[in-house]
Amino acid sequence: MPSYAAPTRDAQFILHHVLNAPKADIPGYSELEPEFTAAVLDEAGKIAAEVLAPLNPVGDAEGCTLENGVVRTPTGFKAAFDQVREGGWPGLDLPEEFGGQNMPYLLNTAVGEMFSAANQAFTMYQGLTHGAASAILAHGTDEQKAKYLPKMTSCEWTGTMNLTEPHCGTDLGLMRTKAEPQDDGSYAISGQKIFISAGEHDMADNIIHLVLAKIPGGPEGIKGVSLFIVPKFIVNEDGSLGDRNGVKCSKLEEKMGIHGNATCVMDYDGAKGWLLGEEHKGMRAMFTMMNEARIGVGMQGLAQADVAYQNALAYAKERLQGRAVTGDENPDGPADPLIVHPDIRRALMDQKSFVEGGRAFLLWGAKMIDQSHRGGDEAAEGMVSLLTPVIKGFLTDEGFDMTILAQQIYGGHGYIEETGMSQFARDARIAMIYEGANGVQALDLVGRKLAQDGGKHVMAFFDMVKDFCRENDGEAMTDFVVPLKSASKDLQAAGMFFMQHGMKNPNAALAGSYDFMHLFGHVCLGLMWAHMARAALAQLAAGDGDPAFYEAKLATARYYMARRLPATRTHLARIESGAEPVMGLDADQF
Amino acid sequence: MPSYAAPTRDAQFILHHVLNAPKADIPGYSELEPEFTAAVLDEAGKIAAEVLAPLNPVGDAEGCTLENGVVRTPTGFKAAFDQVREGGWPGLDLPEEFGGQNMPYLLNTAVGEMFSAANQAFTMYQGLTHGAASAILAHGTDEQKAKYLPKMTSCEWTGTMNLTEPHCGTDLGLMRTKAEPQDDGSYAISGQKIFISAGEHDMADNIIHLVLAKIPGGPEGIKGVSLFIVPKFIVNEDGSLGDRNGVKCSKLEEKMGIHGNATCVMDYDGAKGWLLGEEHKGMRAMFTMMNEARIGVGMQGLAQADVAYQNALAYAKERLQGRAVTGDENPDGPADPLIVHPDIRRALMDQKSFVEGGRAFLLWGAKMIDQSHRGGDEAAEGMVSLLTPVIKGFLTDEGFDMTILAQQIYGGHGYIEETGMSQFARDARIAMIYEGANGVQALDLVGRKLAQDGGKHVMAFFDMVKDFCRENDGEAMTDFVVPLKSASKDLQAAGMFFMQHGMKNPNAALAGSYDFMHLFGHVCLGLMWAHMARAALAQLAAGDGDPAFYEAKLATARYYMARRLPATRTHLARIESGAEPVMGLDADQF
Known part of the structure; x- marks a missing residue:
């Protein structure tokens, strides 16, 4: 059986020596002292390694089953979910007023990596709930928040996101699910959603579905899409559970992986839903x-x-x-x-x-x-x-x-x-x-973010790299700064290519978009490795007690610079070949 | 359900316009006229598309089952195997004297691609048999050939290759399976072999296992390994099947894919085997x-x-x-x-x-x-x-x-x-x-082939590329020849790096071996695309009736040159960074 050990040591290095979290001027960060984050990460790491990881192959082998509308999760999942709930992990970064711990998203992410590594399929039940809770937090009325968030923060109720339909995934403007306004202010939701992770299961008392749907008579396409809260069981005024709503899981998908997570076809048949946020502003x-x-x-x-x-x-x-x-x-x-x-x-x-x-x-x-x-x-x-x-x-x-x-x-x-x-x-x-x-x-x-706000964010990125290189021009950092500069130059050249050719022919930019994303990723990891090398050198100079750890960081940084960063050259060459080779064939010539 | 159409048109282009097969001075090639190869490929393509492809998802979903020593293949496999046998496909390139059709390996490969594409797991039963038959053909006595080859050529009996053991795969010198000489000239084979594809199944009357084992008292390690023929049923002098031999499948592996092929743990318990080739020369x-x-x-x-x-x-x-x-x-x-x-x-x-x-x-x-x-x-x-x-x-x-x-x-x-x-x-x-x-x-x-025969084969490769480029230096071929030259230069530079550094430190070459293999692959595909571009230009110039096909070839050739060949730059950079970044950490620093 595979094993997993949580990377607490490495996360601590990043939190404290690279990101200097407790010193950052961000509300809540002053609490993130090394002893505190170590305690949280150790505890999370234990649950990940001892509770979640052993269930990972179980979930893969057993998968979920659907019988008479009831979805059963793999053996042991419910007990583990109870442990995760009892530990308060689902609400780590959610507001205290709803029962959360109000920790920074940074710490939540470090914990999330551990849970996901140990058991991705399992952790998704909690992850989807977090996403749905965040949406209600951002767009819900006070009443909606009070009604749903306490139970979702604790994961007594879980959540889902319903976007995809059989004929549309990326292009949600084609959506057909309807939301008919009712006299009581609610909507009757009808339609079919597919690929709904955690859409139905046996680990929570209620499931709060967030559903994208169109209100008849609204704008065409994506501009006419609204977001609705559709609970599996209607929640009464006093918080108790009422009637079963008109939504059910009609099929579980057989998938390549994440078998422990129930991927559901969800049928909405006049289900009672309540608008979340504004009409027709669902995508926002x-x-x-x-x-x-x-x-x-x-x-x-x-x-x-x-x-x-x-x-x-x-x-x-x-x-x-x-x-x-x-x-x-x-x-x-x-x-x-x-x-x-x-x-x-x-x-x-x-x-x-x-x-x-x-x-x-x-x-x-x-x-x-x-x-x-x-x-x-x-x-x-x-x-x-x-x-x-x-x-x-x-x-x-x-x-x-x-x-x-x-x-x-x-x-x-x-x-x-x-x-x-x-x-x-x-x-x-x-x-x-x-x-x-x-x-x-x-x-x-490439199509949106690069040019956003007049391109100022990508310019800020280049400035940041340039500043880092200037501030670290000593000999000790040469092995890291020189390759970083060269890779960053490739990224700039690619951006320049898009600017020069993309206006005339947007395909010239879009044909290189995938390579640009990878080129950018390599530059970011190069930057991270340069930061980590600097931190490792500083710790070594300060006589920090763990020189082998920092020397390994330096050797690994050298590897990235020598062996991974040169990928930017090939990506740039692909980008600079433009649209022609990519669009050279008519569709029927394939 | 996925579909498959055999690439007959494309294979014909390669066989006739790129490789000029019928004109090659190779015994048997004069038969490979376009009409003949088209007829064979069409027939094979039909079986692939209509018989094998529909069974591919069936094999994946059902897999094989083991019960009381009997392995059952998925529904429909046996009937399809009968059709393949009846068509004479398994013996396409095997000698006529054993019932084969003595066609070139070239044609067999074009057919094999189609069968494999349609159903890889299925086609392996026949592929393993072909491999075992080839070994008997090359190393068997006349008696062994007469006994086994006719039935293996027709796939009435199938074959297997038994190399891997639980503790050794790549390093076969560690092998433990023993072959004790018996008075009757046979050997008693005992030991366990794993990952044996098609090791046991219900589609053939007999299974001829080729088994690597050590004769006690022989040389240590890989030099003491011999190869044996171990049939599932002993074959009597008259060709009829006799006793069940002491070999059985004790387990089927659960795998990521090729579920339709039975991957067996094979237990040999004093099974009767006969030496194939010479003692201790099994690896050869x-x-x-x-x-x-x-x-x-x-x-x-x-x-x-x-x-x-x-x-x-x-x-x-x-x-x-x-x-x-x-x-x-x-x-x-x-x-x-x-x-x-x-x-x-x-x-x-x-x-x-x-x-x-x-x-x-x-x-x-x-x-x-x-x-x-x-x-x-x-x-x-x-x-x-x-x-x-x-x-x-x-x-x-x-x-x-x-x-x-x-x-x-x-x-x-x-x-x-x-x-x-x-x-x-x-x-x-x-x-x-x-x-x-x-x-x-x-x-x-990198460790063996590059330096083989004084490096003369890799020099011949470079000469071949150089000659091609010289012979095709006209403007029409510039788009193809220029990138090919540049990629080939990267390959030469990588070879030069190995020569200069590999003698001092073999790790300097081996740390770049994987990148070299890919660099080489890109140059080979670049060369192929240049050849195909030349052939397409020639056909267009000759007014061949299918200009859209040739124009698509040219556009695709341009794509490969512009978008794929630049990968050589990154591979070369990785190679030239040498052993140090790769070997920089001690094992316990990981």
């Missing part, structure tokens, strides 16, 4: 949660890469096969461990440098969310809005690739389900698709 | 089939990429979602088809240019096998030996990546099993692992 209400939700998915990509890497590393140290080309390293054994072989190292270092760099990127993004939401910092809001598609797209694409690399180290043993390496890859695969497929992230980045 | 006997077997696996990678691409393309043309940024292309419909979006095009062109380029690469490799085996051409033997790890490693890595790209085009619909897109990816995944994991291919390439 969804979008306010989008950055957070997308960062949460990026986190999942990273998390699966980490747990897969941990297991690949253990296998590489323990499996004896072949001899080191430079001389036996385990002369008394029948063979050397896999880790002596340079190509195994290459694969492990690709993973390690991604996981640690990606974690820094993720937590930096989470910090900017706090700066924006808690601190009202508009520059941070602009920056995190720019980087959100990169966090989502890059971390999930690369995260999936890393699970494949990890699986490969196991050879044939990685292909059989017993070792769990296949599950990591199969579960990681979904993160490239949901919350906006990664091609849509690239489109959002 | 295996290696004579290795090039063919590895090319066959490269073929599987390509095949899954093709079928996945075909389905992604159909979906991209049919699914309406969003509008073209340059103006509606389907103004009367609710939205435009996915294929209008540049990023969808990018993904489709990546797939198309890989599939068609990879097919040319594969068939070129198969032709060199014929040149070597049928024509005794040592230069071809050296070249195909050099390129085999590239065909295997590059086509399976890229092939898998392409199935992921294809799946992505389906969005959420690609993640659910119903559409079949997940199966293509899960099935393709194994090809990166078996017949030598791709890291081992890279090691074989």
Whole structure:
């Protein structure tokens, strides 16, 4: 069975030596002293490793079942959910007035990575609830908040997001689900939604569905979409549960992975719903949660890469096969461990440098969310809005690739389900698709975010990199600053190419959007590694007690710079080839 | 349900306009006239599309079952196997004296791609038999050939290859299975073999296991390994089946994919076996089939990429979602088809240019096998030996990546099993692992093949590219020759780096082996696309009746040159960073 150890040490390094969280001028951050965050992360890590991780293969093997409208989750899920609820984890960053702990999103993200790595399918029940609660928090009336949020904060009730229909996923303007106004101020919701994660299950007393639907007579397309609260059981005035609402799960999907999460077809048949936010402003209400939700998915990509890497590393140290080309390293054994072989190292270092760099990127993004939401910092809001598609797209694409690399180290043993390496890859695969497929992230980045507010956020990004390089021009940082500068130049050249050609022909920019997202991701991870190298050098100079840890950081930073950052060259070349090679064929010539 | 159409048109283009097969001076090739190959490929394509493809999802969903030692294959497999047997497909390229049709391996490969694309798990039963028959053909006594080959050629009996044991896969020197000599000249085989594809099933009267084992008292390690024929039922002198042998399937593995193929744990308990070839020369006997077997696996990678691409393309043309940024292309419909979006095009062109380029690469490799085996051409033997790890490693890595790209085009619909897109990816995944994991291919390439015969084969490769570029220096070919030259220069630079640093420190070469394999693969596909562009230009100039086909070839060739070949830059940069970043950490610093 695969194992998982929470990366508390590494998260602490990022929180305190890279992001200097307690010193940041963000409401709530002063509480984030090292001892406090260590205590929270240790506790979360224990639950992740001891409660959630052992259930991960169980969930994969058993999946969920639907019988007579009842969805059963895998053995052990409910008991584990009780433990998570009792620990107060679902409300870690939700407001105290509804029973939450009001901790920063930063800390919630560090905890979320651990839960997701240990059991992505399980953690989604809680993640979806968090998303729905955030929407009600942002757009609900006081009455709605009072009615739903306390139970959702504790996860006694869970939540869902209902967007997709059979004929529309990305293009929600094609939506057909209807919301007919009723005399009592409610709406009657009718239609079918698909791919609804946690749509029905046996772990909560009630399920609060947030449903996008069209009010007849409203504007055409996406501008006529509204958001509704549709509880599985109607909630009475006194908070008790009343009638069963007209919504049911008619089918569970068979999926490549995340079998422990119930992916439901939901049929709404005149179900009672209440408008959340304004009429026809449903998409806006969804979008306010989008950055957070997308960062949460990026986190999942990273998390699966980490747990897969941990297991690949253990296998590489323990499996004896072949001899080191430079001389036996385990002369008394029948063979050397896999880790002596340079190509195994290459694969492990690709993973390690991604996981640690990606974690820094993720937590930096989470910090900017706090700066924006808690601190009202508009520059941070602009920056995190720019980087959100990169966090989502890059971390999930690369995260999936890393699970494949990890699986490969196991050879044939990685292909059989017993070792769990296949599950990591199969579960990681979904993160490239949901919350906006990664091609849509690239489109959002190049088609929308780059030019947002006159392009000021991307300019701020380049300035930030430039400032960092200028401030760190000493010899000790040369190995990191020189490659970072070069990669950043490639990114600027790509942006310039879009500016010069995209106005004339938008396809010239869009044909390069995917490469741009990856180019940007590499520059961000390069920046993170440069920051971590600087922090490691500072700790070493200060005689911090753990030199081996910091030396490993420096070696891994060097690896990223030498071996991963040069990917920017190929991405730039692809981008600069423009639209013509991509659009050269007529559709019927394919 | 996914669909499959055999790529007969494309295969014909490669066979006749690129490889000029009937005019090649190779025994048997004069028969390969266009009408003849078209007839064979059409017939094979029909079976692939109509018989094998519909069973592919059935095999995935049902898998194989083991009960009381009996392995049942999925519904419909046996009837389909009967059809394949009746058509004489298993013996297409096997000798006439044993009931085969003695066709070139080239044609067999073109057919094999179709069968594999339609149903990889199914086609493996026949593929393993072919491999075992080839080994008996190459190393068996006349008596052994007469006893086993007729029934194996027809696939009335199937075959297996037994190499892996629980503690050793790549490092077969650690093998524990024993072969004790018996008085009657046979051996008693005892031990456990794992991951044995088609090890037990219900589709054949007998199963002929080829088993690697050690004769006690022989040399240590890999030099003491011998190969044995161990039939499931002992074959009597008169050819009838006698006693059940002491070998049984004790477990079926649960795998990520190829569920329709029975992956068995095989227990040998004093089973009667007969030496195949010489004592202690078992690895040599295996290696004579290795090039063919590895090319066959490269073929599987390509095949899954093709079928996945075909389905992604159909979906991209049919699914309406969003509008073209340059103006509606389907103004009367609710939205435009996915294929209008540049990023969808990018993904489709990546797939198309890989599939068609990879097919040319594969068939070129198969032709060199014929040149070597049928024509005794040592230069071809050296070249195909050099390129085999590239065909295997590059086509399976890229092939898998392409199935992921294809799946992505389906969005959420690609993640659910119903559409079949997940199966293509899960099935393709194994090809990166078996017949030598791709890291081992890279090691074989850089550690062995590059320097083979004084490096003369890699020099011949470079000369061939140079000659091609010189012969095609006209303006019409500039778009293809210039990028090919540049990519080839990167490959030479990488080889030079290995020469300069590998002697001092072998890790400096091995740390770059994986990138070198991919760099080499891109140059090979670049070369193939340049050849195809030249052929397309010639056909257009000659007024061949299908200009749209050739124009599409040219556009796709341009895409590969502009968008895929620049990958060589990043691979070279990684290689030139040497061993230090890769080996920078001690094992316990990870």
